[in-house]
Every structure is written in C-alpha cells, then in structure tokens.
Amino acid sequence: MSTAPITNIATIGQHVGEAVTLRGWLYNMRSSGKLLFPTFRDGSGTIQGIVPKAAVSEELFEALKNLTLESSVVVTGKVAAHPKQPDTFEIQVEDVTITQRVSDETPYPIQLKEAGVDFLMEHRHLWLRTPRQSAILRVRATIQRAAAEFFDTRDFVRTDPPILTPNACEGTSELFEMKYFDDDMAYLTQSGQLYIEATALALGKVYSFGPTFRAEKSKTRRHLTEFWMIEPEVAYLDLDGLMELAEGFLTHIVTRVLEAHRNDLKVIGKDVEKLEAVVAPGHFPRLSYDEAHQMLVDAHAKGLIENAHTYGDDFGSPDETYISNQFDKPVMVHRYPAEVKAFYMQPDPKDPTKALCVDVLAPEGYGEIIGGSQRVDSYDLLKSRIEAHNLPMEAFQWYLDLRKYGSVPHSGFGMGIERCVAWVCGLEHVRETIPFPRTLNRIYP
C-alpha cells in the first residue's frame, strides 16, 4: 500500500503536484475508450479521477472499468489542476483498493438523474450521500453550532428540559402519548419553555436545545412531527430586549454560514446575495400587529393577496409570505391580539388586548422561524389565565410557584432549526433539513 498522506477532497487543492490517498466511494464513472473518469466522493466533496489505460496495471484498469457505483474505495494518486475547469482539481489515479464492491445483482438504487419524493424518502439512508443532501447537513451542523455558540459566548447556561412530560406545555397542540409505567401517561415534549422559565429564574440567562414533538396532522412543506428547537429564556428581559436578542442571534447564524459554506450553498443552489442582505448594516424591520394588518388590507385592496385579513385573527401562511416578501431582512411582527396567543404571554400594559409577543418571519416566504414573548409574571393573572384556558391547575402548581417566589419580568423565544435551515439553504421542504425526517405519513427509515 502507498505511503501517500491521507487527505480529504475539500482541502485537496493544497496538495497539487503531490501524491495523496483518498478514502471514499465511487460516485460516478465515465469512460472514453482507454481513459476512465471515475468520480469519487469522500463526504467532504467530490473529485474526478483520471485513469489512462497505459498508466496502471491491466488488472486495475479492468477492475475500475467494471466497478459499481457507491463501491467503497481507497484511492492513491497525484493531485493536478483540472485542465478545463478553473479552481477544480482532479486526481491522476495510481492505485485503488476496493474496500467493498457493490454487487452487480443489487446495483445502487439512486440515480444521478431526477427522482420522486416518495422514492427518495424511502431511500433516505442512501439519498444522504448525494452532494446536495450532504451540503445541507453540513450547513445544518454549522447553524446548530452557531446557535449554541451565540448563547454560550454571552453567558447563557444551557439547561436541558425533560423530553417526557406529564402534561401539555401550552395546552394546545396534539401530543404524542405513551404509557409511563403502570398507571401514568407521559407525553413527548412540544416545548421546553415552561421548564426553562424555571431554570432562568435560577440561573438568569439560560437556553435549551433539543428535539420536540408535535402530533399535529400537518401536511405541508414546513412541518415535521419531530424537530429541533433552541430556546433562550432570560430573567429581567422585556419584549424590546428579546427582539434585539433575536436579531443578533439570526445575524450571527447567517454570518457563520456565509463564512464557512459558500461552496455548499452553491451546490444547494441558494442565492448568497439574499443572505448577505440579511447581515448587511441596518436593523431587522419591526412591525406591530396593527401595522402588519394594515399592510395586508392595502395589499388586498390592490389585489396582491387573495383573501382579506380579518382584524383580530392570526396571520395565515399566505399573509406571512406577503409580509416577509416586502423586506429583504427577517421581519419582526409584535404585539398580536392576546386572544390568538398562548396563555402565558404578558399583556401589553398600554393595551391589554395585545400580548407582548413577537414572531420573526424569515424572508422569501419561509414563514415563522422564531416565536417568542414576555411571560406573564403576576401570580394572579397567570392563575386566571390557566383557568380561562381550562388547563388542569394541579399540573401547573410548580409553574405558578415561579410567580410566587421572586417573580420577575422575563422573556424568551424558540427557533425551529429545520425552518431556519430551510430558509438559509433555500429549500422547498423542511424534510431535507434533517437526516431522518419524521412526517405525518412516514417514520421509515
């Protein structure tokens, strides 16, 4: 075996003129008579190899010529600039060890050509190998790291809430239910918020980051039944401070993605200028519910949206799309009517019919990626809200305790990682943002 240093494809440009070893898979094969052009991938990228018949042994040439796609290989060869494509490299193959050859009887099922959603999802474990899917997962990892890093470097303490809970956090959406030993029922968490309100009052500034579950029968490009959420919660923070936090947070994430993933974004097909506009100088626009409503009324009058928005109702998907399309940065819509929002949101002292809450709408019609609010800090008000929403009072005793012992104004938000990734990458559907998406009709593979 060769002694050439092991390298990866992403950084292979540093080794032009040198012999290197790549460990990966056969991604594609083209040939032209006595020239082979195998394309290899190694998880960090793809590179074309070139194999003239005269340059290698007869056995190796034949073995390579008949090699099946996605067979695993260790390749040794000299790195050279691509003769036709600028900033691209190729490897002049000298030796190949086949780690495992894909059988002729069971060829790799996923073609390089287009395929349908059902087929790809059924083969998600293999679909992940395509350059686009790999690029998306790299961007996702950076978004997750940047999101945690933003809070870690600002003295937030990460506190992980439970995943098994005894009751609905918000008393709203459908929960996944399971038996908890003999007599009790448990539910998969739909948000860690209530629990991190407790840790925020212990530690000041906290965040949680983990999976959440919704048993909603939603069948759209924005919904998964299992998704990841990052949620900060801060004592003594008001709504304005929360909006500043959200703005800095998203700016940081997009900055990190632009630093590290211009190539990946190109593979994915995202227009990088759209992201550069997000981090350009200037604040994210802030719009009150009333202003947003007026915007929709005007748009309907001009025939720009189909359905008139009724004052007092939440915004529908088409409404959010219209509003976000008016700006090239994320839009923060605040102070919704309290009636359409959750029971724990603090009323606006200037207009108690409004809640001190904010939804951040991503550009390009990606909809709500962040939802947050200032929380009710009065014991009596919270108790009456729990009653008004017909929630089981005994389950919320601990939550009420937080208002009994040193209650303070506090605020927090939650961001769904998958929607953020879909927006940053410009994807049609959130199912591509997570390795193994869980949707209404699919839990395999």
Add this chain to the structure above:
RNA sequence: UCCUGAGUAGCUCAAUGGCAGAGCAUUCGGCUGUUAACCGAAGGGUUGUAGGUUCGAGUCCUACCUCAGGAGCCA
C-alpha cells in the same frame, strides 16, 4: 379533519376506449479529455387493490389503499 392532484419497467415519464413505449439505470460491445459523457445491442411489465361498464379498459364508473401539494394549527 377538509380540498386538490398523482399511482404504468429499478428510476423519471409517454400511450385518442383498440399490439405495453421512451430516456436513464443494469448487462454486453465501441470510443484517449469525458462533465447527470456519447454511440450500438440485449434483458426487464399482474399498468396501486377490488369490483363494474364494454366486443375490447392503462384509459370510463364505484369503493378502498398509498403518496404528494395546500388549508387549518404551528416552529
């Protein structure tokens, strides 16, 4: 839950109610700079399931199944 659409070769799709087709993939052959290479050949089908109409159904009708898009709800 509701609305809409789609199920035909391994994949992506054609086929006026009248012989089941193409491209890609696979196998075989050709080609010394190919770019989802190209050229030639071969194999590959219970047309989602069950009924019905008809001389004849992939095509029309009914029910069901599966998937997708949207609404509602949400991140």
